[in-house]
Amino acid sequence: MVTAVVGANWGDEGKGKITDMLAKDSDIIIRFQGGANAGHTIVNSYGKFALHTLPSGVFYNHTTSIIGNGVALDIPKLFAEVKDIEDGGVPTPKILVSDRTQIVMSYHKLFDAYEEERLAGKSYGSTKSGIAPFYSDKYAKIGFQVSELFDDNILKEKIDKICTLKNVMLEHLYHKPLLTKEGLYKELMEYKEMVSPFVCDCSAYLYNEMKAGKNILLEGQLGSLKDPDHGIYPMVTSSSTLAGYGAIGAGIPPYEIKKIVTVVKAYSSAVGAGAFVSEIFGDEAVKLRNHGGDGGEYGATTGRPRRVGWFDCVASHYGCRIQGTTDVAFTVLDVLGYLDEIPVCIGYEIDGKVTKEFPVTTKLEKAKPVLKVFPGWKKDIRGIKKYEELPKECRDYIEFIEKELQYPITMISNGPGRDDIIYR
Numbered sequence: 001m002v003t004a005v006v007g008a009n010w011g012d013e014g015k016g017k018i019t020d021m022l023a024k025d026s027d028i029i030i031r032f033q034g035g036a037n038a039g040h041t042i043v044n045s046y047g048k049f050a051l052h053t054l055p056s057g058v059f060y061n062h063t064t065s066i067i068g069n070g071v072a073l074d075i076p077k078l079f080a081e082v083k084d085i086e087d088g089g090v091p092t093p094k095i096l097v098s099d100r101t102q103i104v105m106s107y108h109k110l111f112d113a114y115e116e117e118r119l120a121g122k123s124y125g126s127t128k129s130g131i132a133p134f135y136s137d138k139y140a141k142i143g144f145q146v147s148e149l150f151d152d153n154i155l156k157e158k159i160d161k162i163c164t165l166k167n168v169m170l171e172h173l174y175h176k177p178l179l180t181k182e183g184l185y186k187e188l189m190e191y192k193e194m195v196s197p198f199v200c201d202c203s204a205y206l207y208n209e210m211k212a213g214k215n216i217l218l219e220g221q222l223g224s225l226k227d228p229d230h231g232i233y234p235m236v237t238s239s240s241t242l243a244g245y246g247a248i249g250a251g252i253p254p255y256e257i258k259k260i261v262t263v264v265k266a267y268s269s270a271v272g273a274g275a276f277v278s279e280i281f282g283d284e285a286v287k288l289r290n291h292g293g294d295g296g297e298y299g300a301t302t303g304r305p306r307r308v309g310w311f312d313c314v315a316s317h318y319g320c321r322i323q324g325t326t327d328v329a330f331t332v333l334d335v336l337g338y339l340d341e342i343p344v345c346i347g348y349e350i351d352g353k354v355t356k357e358f359p360v361t362t363k364l365e366k367a368k369p370v371l372k373v374f375p376g377w378k379k380d381i382r383g384i385k386k387y388e389e390l391p392k393e394c395r396d397y398i399e400f401i402e403k404e405l406q407y408p409i410t411m412i413s414n415g416p417g418r419d420d421i422i423y424r
């Protein structure tokens with residue numbers, strides 16, 4: 001059976017923890033989109049790890065971890081990450097890389113940084129991991145596919161073409177050093193040596209594994225609101241964050257995805273620019289940020305402080321709907337235990353009218369939050385294993401949100417650890 005684990009919000013919902021947890025009963029875990037621009041933080045018996053490219057199933061001996069064709073693959077980063085977890089005492093994971101995955105080149109990262117520099121104050125808040133230039137090149141058909149590393153003629157022809165194209169921009173728009181053919185070829189040969197042992201025809205592999213009845217997890221990066229089509233365009237990422245894209249980014253039939261676990265966080269957080277209706281500021285934001293996540297809401301990849309806000313029913317219902325949710329995993333609930341009162345955003349006021357439908361970005365910029373305030377439970381709920389044992393105020397909060405989401409909350413995460421979970 002194939003299950004997708006995806007985010008309903010702006011990312012950082014705790015997908016890594018949920019994937020790590022579900023990986024226990026899975027055979028194969030696949031990253032199907034995105035690159036090393038966001039991270040998952042995972043706490044388990046080996047310690048605490050930040051993963052950026054590796055799927056969150058790498059901590060088990062029985063799993064195979066796949067980098068799907070939809071991923072923006074930064075090869076040196078992938079292997080640095082493998083080394084990192086090995087140094088942390090984790091057994092060497094079994095990894096496969098699709099021969100159709102494309103490669104993030106060092107110039108993609110440079111172009112990312114140069115463009116942010118050029119835009120100055122109007123930048124998108126990119127992590128400068130080369131993601132937008134990478135996907136632009138992929139769809140402009142000038143990307144390098146892993147399979148091409150094994151064909152010198154194709155490679156050299158493409159290098160020629162890319163040098164000509166990129167150098168025009170480097171010289172005239174950015175005024176930066178130019179690319180050389182020799183430099184690009186050398187870079188690609190280094191990548192070839194690193195990645196060769198892991199390259200595989202993944203869709204064929206998965207076809208056979210599905211026939212054998214294996215359990216497969218598709219792990220998404222970021223969340224619904226960062227999807228380039230359905231998110232807060234243009235403040236989005238460059239590959240689809242939706243479960244539906246899992247079929248494409250892994251190479252499996254869409255109808256094989258039977259379960260869509262959408263991870264929804266008990267309050268809101270976001271990195272980068274873009275409208276964020278329920279955002280809070282000042283002291284109350286600092287408090288929530290410092291209580292948040294596991295050791296504060298700071299980006300796993302960049303260390304940037306995350307923007308925080310109250311739970312947003314409008315954005316989260318939409319985020320679940322666009323994912324095609326079958327199950328909601330409601331996470332990081334324990335963090336709210338310090339609050340006397342917990343506001344929840346239940347509607348958006350736009351031009352004097354209240355709506356519960358998540359609007360397009362031009363209207364979103366004008367939305368003001370309609371808040372409803374709930375009493376806090378003022379208690380540490382970590383360690384609780386049964387739903388009935390949660391404080392009444394806490395259950396009321398969950399049940400109200402479930403009604404607003406219109407999707408069943410079947411898992412509640414009350415701590416960062418693998419076992420901090422309540423099934424309903």
Ligand code: GDP
Pocket residue numbers: 007011012013014015016017038039040041042043222292293294295300331332333334335413414415416417420
């Ligand atoms: P992801 O990108 O969706 O995997 O999310 P991140 O890993 O960036 O952010 C989630 C953060 O919250 C990490 O630091 C996790 O260890 C932590 N976390 C996940 N679930 C819980 C939870 O239920 N409670 C607490 N306190 N922290 C959690």
